[in-house]
Structure formats: C-alpha cells, structure tokens
Amino acid sequence: MSNEDFNKRLFKYLDDHQKDYIQRLSDAVAIPSVSAWPDHRPEVFRMVQWTKSFMESLGIAVELADVGEQKLADGTKLKLPDVILGTYGNDKLKKTVVIYGHLDVQPAQVSDGWDTEPFVLTEKSGKLYGRGSTDDKGPVISWLNVIEAYQKLNEPFPVNVKFVLESMEEYGSEGLEDLLKSLKNTFLSGVDYVVISDSYWLGKEKPCLQYGLRxxxxxxxxxxxxxxxxxxxxxxxxxxxxxxxxxxxxxxxxxxxxxxxxxxxxxxxxQLLPEEAEIYKRITFDVKAYSAEAGVDKTIQQDKEQILMHRWxxxxxxxxxxxxxxxxxxxxxxxxxxxxxxxxxxxxxxxxxxxxxxxxxxxxxxxxxxxxxxxxxxxxxxxxxDYWLADPNHPQYVAARRATVAVHGIEPDLTREGGSIPITLTFQEQTGKNVLLLPIGASDDGAHSQNEKFDVSNYMNGMKVMGVYFQEVARV
Amino acid sequence: MSNEDFNKRLFKYLDDHQKDYIQRLSDAVAIPSVSAWPDHRPEVFRMVQWTKSFMESLGIAVELADVGEQKLADGTKLKLPDVILGTYGNDKLKKTVVIYGHLDVQPAQVSDGWDTEPFVLTEKSGKLYGRGSTDDKGPVISWLNVIEAYQKLNEPFPVNVKFVLESMEEYGSEGLEDLLKSLKNTFLSGVDYVVISDSYWLGKEKPCLQYGLRxxxxxxxxxxxxxxxxxxxxxxxxxxxxxxxxxxxxxxxxxxxxxxxxxxxxxxxxQLLPEEAEIYKRITFDVKAYSAEAGVDKTIQQDKEQILMHRWxxxxxxxxxxxxxxxxxxxxxxxxxxxxxxxxxxxxxxxxxxxxxxxxxxxxxxxxxxxxxxxxxxxxxxxxxDYWLADPNHPQYVAARRATVAVHGIEPDLTREGGSIPITLTFQEQTGKNVLLLPIGASDDGAHSQNEKFDVSNYMNGMKVMGVYFQEVARV
Ligand SMILES: [Zn+2]
Ligand SMILES: [Zn+2]
Ligand SMILES: [Zn+2]
Ligand SMILES: [Zn+2]
Missing domain, CATH: 3.30.70.360 (Alpha-Beta Plaits)
Known part of the structure; x- marks a missing residue:
C-alpha cells in the first residue's frame, strides 16, 4: 500500500497550488502549437522549448531528438519538431517508467464554433476551455507538476522516469516510430513500464484504465x-x-x-470466454448517454454488454x-x-x-x-x-488501480477503446514491456471538437492518481 | 427543288469569302464570353454588343430583352446578359423561321490542357481551334454570314427570320424560359418553324438531322x-x-x-416498331470509333443498332x-x-x-x-x-434533307441524341411548331473540352446547307 501520510501531504500540496497549475496550463494553451498548420510550425517549436525549460527547471535531463523533415503537398520541406527525450533519475535500484505524451494540438479557430478563444484558457463552472487543455497538454503538465510536488515536499522520487514527448501526434506522428526503433537498445533499454495518458474515461464520472485497442x-x-x-x-x-x-x-x-x-x-x-460477459457487466456505462453522444435514436444493440462488446x-x-x-x-x-x-x-x-x-x-x-x-x-x-491487448491484471495495472482507489475511493473500470492509438503498440514492441493507458480526462472533453475542455476536478484528481501511481508502481 | 443557279452563285460567293468568315469568327472567339465566370460578365455583355452591331449592319432589327439578375452563391447579384431578339423581314406572304443560338462559351484556360490560346482562333490543318468556335459562335455567325451573302448577291430573302440569341446557355439559360413564355403571344406568335444549330453530327464525315432527345x-x-x-x-x-x-x-x-x-x-x-430497326440499320455509325471516343475497351452492346437504341x-x-x-x-x-x-x-x-x-x-x-x-x-x-421527339418526315425536316443533299450529295442520317437540350422543348411548347436540330459541327469538335475546334469544311458546308435550307423551307 502507498504511504498514506505522504499521500495526505501530497494531496494537500496539490490542492494548495491549484491556481498555479491552472496558470501553467494556461501558459501552455496560449501557444497555438497546431501541427497540421505548416505556418504555425514556429509555435510548435516554441511549445517544445517551453516544455524543455519547464522540465530542466525540475532537474530533468533533456535531449532534443531531430526526426528530420516533413514533405508538404506542394513539395516544400519543413523541419519536424524535435522529440523531447527526458531522463529523470538513474537509480539502478529503482524501476524505470517511460511516459509518453504530445505537445501539439488539433487546429482550432473561433469560426469553427468555439464559444471562447481556443488559445485562451477560460474557466467556466469548473471547466477549463481551450485547445489542448485535455489533449494532451493537461496530462503532460500533470506529470511534471507531480514531480515538482515531490521535490517541494522533499520526498524521494520512487522511480526513474524517461519522457518521450512528441509534437506531431495530431498529424500522424511523423518520424516517431523510426526514432523509437533507433532508441530500442539505448534510451529505451532496461525500462520496466510504459504509461500513456492521452485517452479519456468511458463516462464523465468514473475513472477507468484501458487495456485494449482495436x-x-x-x-x-x-x-x-x-x-x-x-x-x-x-x-x-x-x-x-x-x-x-x-x-x-x-x-x-x-x-x-x-x-x-x-x-x-x-x-x-x-471466442467469448465464460467469464468475459461478467467483466462487461461490471462496467459503469450509460446506454442512453451513449446514444445521445452519438446523436442517434437507436443503436444496433440495446444492452450495455452487447454495445461495449461490439465497440471493443x-x-x-x-x-x-x-x-x-x-x-x-x-x-x-x-x-x-x-x-x-x-x-x-x-x-x-x-x-x-x-x-x-x-x-x-x-x-x-x-x-x-x-x-x-x-x-x-x-x-x-x-x-x-494491429489491435493491442494488455493484461489488466499485470502489476502496472494493479498499481494504477490502487492509485485510483486511493484518490477516488473506487476501483477503476477496466475498459478498452474501439479506435487505435498506434504508438501504444510501438512502445510495447520496442520495450517489450507492459503499456498502461491511464486516462485522466472525461468522455465529454471533446478532444478534437470545438470547446475542448478539461475539468478542474479531473486535472486535480489526475495529478493525485499519478502521484500515488509512482509509489505503487515502485513496489509492485 | 432549290434554285440550282442561285445555289452555284451562293456557294461560289461563300467560298470566295472564306478568309473573311474565319476572321469574323476569330473576332468573336477573341471575346472570352464565359458565362460561368462572374468576373467575365463584362465580356459577355461585349459579345452581345458585338453581335448586335453585326446584325444591325445587316438590317436586322434588334431588341435587347432584359432578363433580370443572377444571384450568386455569396448573395451578390449580377445582371444577366440581355437576350437578343432580332427580326429580319416581315412579309406576310413568307414563312417565318425562328433561329436560336447562344453567344456565351464554356470556361477555358491554357492550364486546362489546351495546345493553343483558347481565345485566339488558331488554324491548323483545316481546323479552327478556339473556345466557342463550334459551340456556338460558329453556327450563330454562319446564319448571319448567309444573310449577308444573300444581300451581296441581291437575292430576295426567302423567309422572315426571328433570332433568339441568349448568353447564359452554358450556365443553365437562366431567365430564358420565362422570357420565351412572355413572348408567346407577341414575338413568337405566328412563326412557322424553329431551327437550332447547337449540336453535332453523329460522326466526323456524314451530316445528320436530329429529331429526338432523351x-x-x-x-x-x-x-x-x-x-x-x-x-x-x-x-x-x-x-x-x-x-x-x-x-x-x-x-x-x-x-x-x-x-x-x-x-x-x-x-x-x-414498343419497338417493326420498321424501327431498319431506321437504325441505315445510319452510318462506327462502333469502334464510339468505343475509342468513350475510352473503353468494350461497350455493353456490340452491334450498331443496339448501341444506338440504348443511347436514344x-x-x-x-x-x-x-x-x-x-x-x-x-x-x-x-x-x-x-x-x-x-x-x-x-x-x-x-x-x-x-x-x-x-x-x-x-x-x-x-x-x-x-x-x-x-x-x-x-x-x-x-x-x-421531358424527352423530346419530332417527326423526321415533317416538311421542315424534308427541307433540311434537301439542303443537305444539295451541298453534300447525300441524305443526312436521321438521328437522335441521348442527352437533353431543354430549350428545344420550350420552343416547341411556346410556338406549337416543329423544331429542327440542324448540326453543322462534327462529333469530335470537343464542345466542352480542351482544344475545341470547328473544321473549316464544316463551317463552309454548314453555311451552304443553311443557305439552301432557307429556300427549301420557304417552299415546302
Ligand atoms: Zn492526444
Ligand atoms: Zn488528439
Ligand atoms: Zn451550345
Ligand atoms: Zn455548350
């Protein structure tokens, strides 16, 4: 079990600094790092520099990996943003966790139908509106905020961390797969776990961990x-x-x-296993909310288990x-x-x-x-x-489940996704280790839509889960 | 039968002035009267004025009919070009022929794949390349050239003529149908025939008359x-x-x-009539050339009659x-x-x-x-x-057949078209009279393609047929 005393101090510290964290996210959102817009490439570079500075201020060793050039449709070439490779701690006695995230965002302009300026983080009724707030600047900054909190609390960090932060995710992750392959026997050798926070809860209320992708x-x-x-x-x-x-x-x-x-x-x-139906039964999932989200009167299947099975x-x-x-x-x-x-x-x-x-x-x-x-x-x-499937009873998942219980007081649902996140499979292949998808945003965040948002409560609880996860994954 | 003496004089006069006719067509093609390009509307107006001047120089009384405004997609309004209503002769003892044609052209630019400047009429091996050369400036000018030739030869004109020349044909003929309806009991009352030269032969060699449209x-x-x-x-x-x-x-x-x-x-x-198959058998039609024109290896039907029936x-x-x-x-x-x-x-x-x-x-x-x-x-x-079907044995068709024999030495094929020319039906409805489609261009003219052309021989023979047609239609 995690150190409950430290957890209390950690949660208090995080709660006390909520304003600072919102400001920090606001600073990041203000940089319109749209990877799909060639004329905004300097902003993407600026976002990489902003993150590098932040990481270095925390004592994370940062290397910028050049992944070459992008060839545009008109034939011109454009430098791809460097991938940030960060190393935090190098203690042979500790486990090493790889954290992946991305700093680029989807295109956004007010005329798309935003109610606020997309690159001005705007708080309304506990929600932080802004492009990249939940996808994926919020989660990336959360990881870093947690490292800072450990430092401020003079708590030794439980694991070594390696960061892989790219900035072309919303435009096909050009160059990343080759880079990861080239790092297999160097930067990525000897790591123990990979964790990615770039997905969303199944609903709005209950946390989940994802162990499969189609x-x-x-x-x-x-x-x-x-x-x-x-x-x-x-x-x-x-x-x-x-x-x-x-x-x-x-x-x-x-x-x-x-x-x-x-x-x-x-x-x-x-084949459907006898115990499989049980897994789907336990998951909290609102069929009506799903139909409403899809904007249909009637789905093909009517009951929860069947719908989830046909998605996953x-x-x-x-x-x-x-x-x-x-x-x-x-x-x-x-x-x-x-x-x-x-x-x-x-x-x-x-x-x-x-x-x-x-x-x-x-x-x-x-x-x-x-x-x-x-x-x-x-x-x-x-x-x-390819599809991807992890073992939801793997120690890393157990660690994340314990962290979720410590923060939310309930077991997370163990879920899958119907879509694919190709980088998940690449990390699994290049490290040979377990990959955990640890979403902290809610299903209605609207990652690629107008009015993308990140709930303050998800931001705060997300950091707490991450903070406890580091302790748990160190000891499983 | 037509007056063979006069025909000889007419043909000689036309042949002697070939250069002038090409120059005249060249002047018309030089005006880029593209109706689909709003910014070229002044050029369309210029084409209307050019034609009006030419007609007036021949003593044709010209009235410009205002057909209102066009509403563009962005909401702005643009004046539609006036429709030219021309009246040539008003002799109660003569038949009255309505001639329809259009002065606007399809869009064209060198970058579409033209081998020459589209708005510079260019002669190469007996072909006149240029946008509008065959569709429909060539035929319209041909009618007017023939009237001029009659005048120069001091030959009384055999019929009264009413011209309806629009300049929005390539963009839906906006305003024309309403105009024709409004003219039913005035300009169009008491006319005897309608003739339209805005289509093409079935092949490259043999003339035809068209009596049906799908x-x-x-x-x-x-x-x-x-x-x-x-x-x-x-x-x-x-x-x-x-x-x-x-x-x-x-x-x-x-x-x-x-x-x-x-x-x-x-x-x-x-139902297929017993004698119908015979009609199709008599038509000159090259199945191989048709496949080549379509760019296919194999048509659904293989024999001539079946292909034509399935098109028509x-x-x-x-x-x-x-x-x-x-x-x-x-x-x-x-x-x-x-x-x-x-x-x-x-x-x-x-x-x-x-x-x-x-x-x-x-x-x-x-x-x-x-x-x-x-x-x-x-x-x-x-x-x-609606489909349109005329009687190919109607006196006006007989007149056009005789004119064709007088010029080409052969009976024209009696054909249909698979497409529709909606104005044909409108004229039939508003006049209650027979409409004749009298093409003078060849099947390979490429009316709406790059490198549109009009053969010099089609131009010259077309005028001759028109010249004889006026005599024949006066006496049938
Ligand atoms: Zn993302
Ligand atoms: Zn995304
Ligand atoms: Zn035409
Ligand atoms: Zn046309």
Missing part, C-alpha cells in the same frame, strides 16, 4: 471504366459504368445489423465514401471514369492483418466474377494497424 | 443516421450507419448490363456519386452522418416523369422496408426534364 485495415476498391469522364446523356446505357460495379461490390460488405459479410472474417475472432471485442466495417465520383451539391450528369471506394474494418484479437487482407481480396474477386463487367476492379489494403 | 429524372436519395459525424473506431459496430443503407439502396437500381431494376420502369417505354430510345440509369461522404484522397475514419446519393434516369418516349417519380419512390420504400434500420431515408426528384 486495430484497423483500411481498404481502397479501385474501379476504372474508361479513359475519361463521360456524359450520361451521350453514353448512358451503353457503357459498363465504374460506379455500378463499385456500388455493387460495396453493398456486399456489411448488413443492416453491422455484421460483416466477408466469408471467414469472424474465424479468427477470439468484435470487428466492425464502415463504408467511408467514394473518391472520384460526383460529390458536390446540386446535379451533375457525369459518368465518373475512375472511382475509389473506401472502407475499413476494425480488427480485434486474434485477427491477423494478412488474413483480413486475403479474405477481402477473395471476396471482391468472387463478387466481380459473378458480374459481367470488363472493368478493372482491384482492392488494396491501404493501411493496416 | 429527357432526364435526377434523383437524390437522402439518408441521415445521426446528428454528427462519428469516429469509426469509437462507434463502429453499434450504429446504423447512413452509408450502409445508402449503398444498399443504390445497389438495387441497375444491373451489370445497364438494365434498370426498378419495377415497372419499362412499362411506358414505346431506351432509358438508362447512372449512379453519379454521393454528397456528404468522405471523398478526398487518403484515409479518413469517419462515419458520415448524412449522405445524399445521386442518380439519374434518362427517359424516352412514352415515359412520364410523374410515373418515373412514383416508381422510384416505391422502389426505395420497398428496399428500406426489408432492411432493419431506423435511419431516415427519403428520395426526391430533384430535377425532371
């Missing part, structure tokens, strides 16, 4: 019918139109209950759209010559990307063989990312 | 699933996605042989695209909340728009009733335009 296989179906777009008046009725084939193929992929119709696709999906442990297939067809407003009488249908399959344990690719190719081939069409139809796996 | 019913299928776009990772598998329903509905509309699958849609299509006398259905889905390059993991599928049916005699609308609504309803989906799906006839 992967994704994103496919392009390419159909080409002629060398030029044609006019449907002149040619309609005599041409094997690309859209007719594409729509026919796309219509065979998924049924009205979300069931994927590709032969064999469920064969590798992990079953695959799903989404038809995203078509490139090359008429997509504007109004009427256009074109027969598009070349169209690309786009769909993706969310994959789960124990589906293999290679199997999914093979089954989809076979399916499309079968559908087209039954059609009498001379058009060139091909399907391509444009992007594949 | 109509169009353009439908929007609207599917809404939620109040906001969702992330396929977070929500995929639990939501009735709008795209799944839309693609399912769109896939039931047409099969791989272009056959429309909507119940009852063929019921009103005119059978309906067809084209899936144009989807609005609201992901249509960009790359991958985006969105579940679109609201998508609009767009398709159109080309309609033929004796299909009624109201019947087509009813059948499509019923079809979509039937498909959705079999699906278990709470999504709102509606279908709407966004635009309906």
């Amino acid at each position: 992967g994704i296989c994103y496919f392009f179906i390419d159909v080409e019918s002629s060398t030029k777009d044609l006019h449907s008046g002149c040619f309609g009725g005599t041409i094997h139109e690309a859209m007719t084939d594409l729509i026919a193929v796309m219509s065979t992929l998924v049924d009205d209950q979300g069931r994927i119709l590709i032969d064999g696709i469920y064969d590798e999906v992990a 442990r079953y695959p799903s297939l989404t038809l995203h759209g078509i490139q090359g067809a008429f997509d504007g407003v109004g009427c256009k009488t074109v027969i598009p010559r070349h169209v690309i249908g786009k769909f993706s399959i969310r994959i789960v344990p124990n589906m293999k990307i290679a199997t999914v690719e093979k089954l989809v190719e076979k399916h499309v081939k079968n559908v087209m063989e039954k059609r009498n069409s001379p058009n060139k139809v091909s399907v391509k796996l444009e992007h594949g990312g | 109509g169009i019913c353009y439908f929007f299928i609207d599917v809404e699933s939620s109040t906001k776009d969702l992330h396929s990772g977070c929500f995929g598998g639990t939501i009735h996605e709008a795209m799944t329903d839309l693609i399912a509905v769109m896939s039931t509309l047409v099969d791989d042989q272009g056959r429309i699958l909507i119940d009852g849609i063929y019921d009103e299509v005119a 006398r059978y309906p067809s259905l084209t899936l144009h695209g989807i609005q609201g889905a992901f249509d960009g390059v790359g991958c985006k993991t969105v579940i679109p909340r609201h998508v609009i599928g767009k398709f159109s049916i080309r309609i033929v005699p004796n299909m009624k728009i109201a019947t087509v609308e009813k059948l499509v609504e019923k079809h979509v309803k039937n498909v959705m009733e079999k699906r278990n989906s709470p999504n709102k799906v509606s279908v709407k006839l966004e635009h309906g335009g």
Whole structure:
C-alpha cells in the first residue's frame, strides 16, 4: 500500500497550488502549437522549448531528438519538431517508467464554433476551455507538476522516469516510430513500464484504465471504366459504368445489423470466454448517454454488454465514401471514369492483418466474377494497424488501480477503446514491456471538437492518481 | 427543288469569302464570353454588343430583352446578359423561321490542357481551334454570314427570320424560359418553324438531322443516421450507419448490363416498331470509333443498332456519386452522418416523369422496408426534364434533307441524341411548331473540352446547307 501520510501531504500540496497549475496550463494553451498548420510550425517549436525549460527547471535531463523533415503537398520541406527525450533519475535500484505524451494540438479557430478563444484558457463552472487543455497538454503538465510536488515536499522520487514527448501526434506522428526503433537498445533499454495518458474515461464520472485497442485495415476498391469522364446523356446505357460495379461490390460488405459479410472474417475472432460477459457487466456505462453522444435514436444493440462488446471485442466495417465520383451539391450528369471506394474494418484479437487482407481480396474477386463487367476492379489494403491487448491484471495495472482507489475511493473500470492509438503498440514492441493507458480526462472533453475542455476536478484528481501511481508502481 | 443557279452563285460567293468568315469568327472567339465566370460578365455583355452591331449592319432589327439578375452563391447579384431578339423581314406572304443560338462559351484556360490560346482562333490543318468556335459562335455567325451573302448577291430573302440569341446557355439559360413564355403571344406568335444549330453530327464525315432527345429524372436519395459525424473506431459496430443503407439502396437500381431494376420502369417505354430497326440499320455509325471516343475497351452492346437504341430510345440509369461522404484522397475514419446519393434516369418516349417519380419512390420504400434500420431515408426528384421527339418526315425536316443533299450529295442520317437540350422543348411548347436540330459541327469538335475546334469544311458546308435550307423551307 502507498504511504498514506505522504499521500495526505501530497494531496494537500496539490490542492494548495491549484491556481498555479491552472496558470501553467494556461501558459501552455496560449501557444497555438497546431501541427497540421505548416505556418504555425514556429509555435510548435516554441511549445517544445517551453516544455524543455519547464522540465530542466525540475532537474530533468533533456535531449532534443531531430526526426528530420516533413514533405508538404506542394513539395516544400519543413523541419519536424524535435522529440523531447527526458531522463529523470538513474537509480539502478529503482524501476524505470517511460511516459509518453504530445505537445501539439488539433487546429482550432473561433469560426469553427468555439464559444471562447481556443488559445485562451477560460474557466467556466469548473471547466477549463481551450485547445489542448485535455489533449494532451493537461496530462503532460500533470506529470511534471507531480514531480515538482515531490521535490517541494522533499520526498524521494520512487522511480526513474524517461519522457518521450512528441509534437506531431495530431498529424500522424511523423518520424516517431523510426526514432523509437533507433532508441530500442539505448534510451529505451532496461525500462520496466510504459504509461500513456492521452485517452479519456468511458463516462464523465468514473475513472477507468484501458487495456485494449482495436486495430484497423483500411481498404481502397479501385474501379476504372474508361479513359475519361463521360456524359450520361451521350453514353448512358451503353457503357459498363465504374460506379455500378463499385456500388455493387460495396453493398456486399456489411448488413443492416453491422455484421460483416466477408466469408471467414469472424474465424479468427477470439471466442467469448465464460467469464468475459461478467467483466462487461461490471462496467459503469450509460446506454442512453451513449446514444445521445452519438446523436442517434437507436443503436444496433440495446444492452450495455452487447454495445461495449461490439465497440471493443468484435470487428466492425464502415463504408467511408467514394473518391472520384460526383460529390458536390446540386446535379451533375457525369459518368465518373475512375472511382475509389473506401472502407475499413476494425480488427480485434486474434485477427491477423494478412488474413483480413486475403479474405477481402477473395471476396471482391468472387463478387466481380459473378458480374459481367470488363472493368478493372482491384482492392488494396491501404493501411493496416494491429489491435493491442494488455493484461489488466499485470502489476502496472494493479498499481494504477490502487492509485485510483486511493484518490477516488473506487476501483477503476477496466475498459478498452474501439479506435487505435498506434504508438501504444510501438512502445510495447520496442520495450517489450507492459503499456498502461491511464486516462485522466472525461468522455465529454471533446478532444478534437470545438470547446475542448478539461475539468478542474479531473486535472486535480489526475495529478493525485499519478502521484500515488509512482509509489505503487515502485513496489509492485 | 432549290434554285440550282442561285445555289452555284451562293456557294461560289461563300467560298470566295472564306478568309473573311474565319476572321469574323476569330473576332468573336477573341471575346472570352464565359458565362460561368462572374468576373467575365463584362465580356459577355461585349459579345452581345458585338453581335448586335453585326446584325444591325445587316438590317436586322434588334431588341435587347432584359432578363433580370443572377444571384450568386455569396448573395451578390449580377445582371444577366440581355437576350437578343432580332427580326429580319416581315412579309406576310413568307414563312417565318425562328433561329436560336447562344453567344456565351464554356470556361477555358491554357492550364486546362489546351495546345493553343483558347481565345485566339488558331488554324491548323483545316481546323479552327478556339473556345466557342463550334459551340456556338460558329453556327450563330454562319446564319448571319448567309444573310449577308444573300444581300451581296441581291437575292430576295426567302423567309422572315426571328433570332433568339441568349448568353447564359452554358450556365443553365437562366431567365430564358420565362422570357420565351412572355413572348408567346407577341414575338413568337405566328412563326412557322424553329431551327437550332447547337449540336453535332453523329460522326466526323456524314451530316445528320436530329429529331429526338432523351429527357432526364435526377434523383437524390437522402439518408441521415445521426446528428454528427462519428469516429469509426469509437462507434463502429453499434450504429446504423447512413452509408450502409445508402449503398444498399443504390445497389438495387441497375444491373451489370445497364438494365434498370426498378419495377415497372419499362412499362411506358414505346414498343419497338417493326420498321424501327431498319431506321437504325441505315445510319452510318462506327462502333469502334464510339468505343475509342468513350475510352473503353468494350461497350455493353456490340452491334450498331443496339448501341444506338440504348443511347436514344431506351432509358438508362447512372449512379453519379454521393454528397456528404468522405471523398478526398487518403484515409479518413469517419462515419458520415448524412449522405445524399445521386442518380439519374434518362427517359424516352412514352415515359412520364410523374410515373418515373412514383416508381422510384416505391422502389426505395420497398428496399428500406426489408432492411432493419431506423435511419431516415427519403428520395426526391430533384430535377425532371421531358424527352423530346419530332417527326423526321415533317416538311421542315424534308427541307433540311434537301439542303443537305444539295451541298453534300447525300441524305443526312436521321438521328437522335441521348442527352437533353431543354430549350428545344420550350420552343416547341411556346410556338406549337416543329423544331429542327440542324448540326453543322462534327462529333469530335470537343464542345466542352480542351482544344475545341470547328473544321473549316464544316463551317463552309454548314453555311451552304443553311443557305439552301432557307429556300427549301420557304417552299415546302
Ligand atoms: Zn492526444
Ligand atoms: Zn488528439
Ligand atoms: Zn451550345
Ligand atoms: Zn455548350
């Protein structure tokens, strides 16, 4: 168990400095470090420098890793922001924790529909509105605030920490995977745990720890019918139109209950274990709030367990759209010559990307063989990312559960996410160690939306959990 | 029969002035009267003035009809170009012919892929390259050149002529239909024939007259699933996605042989008459050239008659695209909340728009009733335009056939078009008289493409046909 005396002192210290922490977050939010806007790259660099200074003031040794250049669509090159590699403590007797976070933010402007200036942190009824407040400046600064609190309280830090803070996360994390691979036997060697706070609670009230993510296989179906777009008046009725084939193929992929119709696709999906249903039953999850959040009257499944299973442990297939067809407003009488249908399959344990690719190719081939069409139809796996699954009973998870109990008085829910956070898998692969997703923000923070916010209570409790986690993970 | 002596003199006069005619067309092409570009509106006005001056120099009485303002997308208003109403002759003993044409052109810039400056008429190997050369400045100027030739030859003009020359044709002919309706009992009363030269031969060598056009019913299928776009990772598998329903509905509309699958849609299509196949057999049409023009290896039908029938006398259905889905390059993991599928049916005699609308609504309803989906799906006839069919044995057609024989030495093919030229029907309705489509350009002129051209031989022979047509139509 953690040191309850110290915990009390820590919580009091943190509570006493709430104003300072808000100011600090405010300073960070004021730097519009939008990685997707090339003309804002200097602001991203400024954010890296701001963080480096803060870290160095805490005695963290900082190295800036150059990850090269980004090639823009117009051909020009732009320096990528350095990745911050921080080292705090080097005691062979202590465990070493890797903390990942990011300093860049999503684009934001008032005209998108913000009620406040996105780069001015604004407090309203206990909520801190501002771009990056919860994603991911708040959590990153929380980690650092906790280190500072230990120092002010003259408490020896329980673990060694290595920081990996990138600034291109919202634009594909360019350069990071290669960097991590290159650090495998140096910076990352000998670490014990990886922890990431860049996700959100399942709801607004109850904390959770995440131990699973779905992967994704994103496919392009390419159909080409002629060398030029044609006019449907002149040619309609005599041409094997690309859209007719594409729509026919796309219509065979998924049924009205979300069931994927590709032969064999469920064969590798992990069997439902007898105890598994129990896990889902225990999770606090409001079905009505979920429908409201999605903005639908009726979800496919009605009960909690089924909804959660279909988000987390079953695959799903989404038809995203078509490139090359008429997509504007109004009427256009074109027969598009070349169209690309786009769909993706969310994959789960124990589906293999290679199997999914093979089954989809076979399916499309079968559908087209039954059609009498001379058009060139091909399907391509444009992007594949594996699912990720950790053991929620791993010591690091136990440590985080204890920390949550110490702060919130309840066990966190053990949950998964339906989407993917590719860096999770990369860290697991390059360290070979357990990765913990430790969210401190709430489900309604609106990370990528207008009016992104971070609740003051989540900020404060998040730091407390982090503070206790360091002690717990040192002793498990 | 026409006066062969005069024909000889007319042809010689026209041939002797070829250079002048090319210069005149060059002057017109030099005015970039692009109706789709608001900032070029003054050039459209300039083209109207240029034509008015030319007509007045021939003694044609010109009135400029104000058709009001155009409302741009940004809310600003722009004056529509005046429609030229010209009156040439008012002899009660003569027939009166209405000639329609347009002075505006499609957009064009070198960067679109032109080999020459689009607004500089450039002669290369007997072809006159330039925007508007064939569509429709060449034909309009041809009519006027012929009137001039009659005058220079001191030949009494055989008919009265009324001109309707608009300058918004390439942007929806805004204002024209209302104007024609308002002129029904004044300018258009008592006319005998309408002739339009704003289409093209079926091939490159043989002249034709067109007596039919398909109509169009353009439908929007609207599917809404939620109040906001969702992330396929977070929500995929639990939501009735709008795209799944839309693609399912769109896939039931047409099969791989272009056959429309909507119940009852063929019921009103005119039965194939015993003599009809003969008509198609007589037409000169190169199947290989057609495939090459379309840029396809293989058309649905292989023989000439079947291809022509499927372009002209059978309906067809084209899936144009989807609005609201992901249509960009790359991958985006969105579940679109609201998508609009767009398709159109080309309609033929004796299909009624109201019947087509009813059948499509019923079809979509039937498909959705079999699906278990709470999504709102509606279908709407966004635009309906009737087919048009004239009697190719009508005296005006006989006159044009005789004129063609006099110039080309062969009977023109009697053909239809697969597309629609809505103004044709409007003229027929407002005058109650026969409308003749008299193309003088060739099938490869590229009216709306880069490198639009008008062959010198088509220009010269076109004027000759027009010159004889005036005599023939006066006496039939
Ligand atoms: Zn993030
Ligand atoms: Zn983010
Ligand atoms: Zn035209
Ligand atoms: Zn045109």
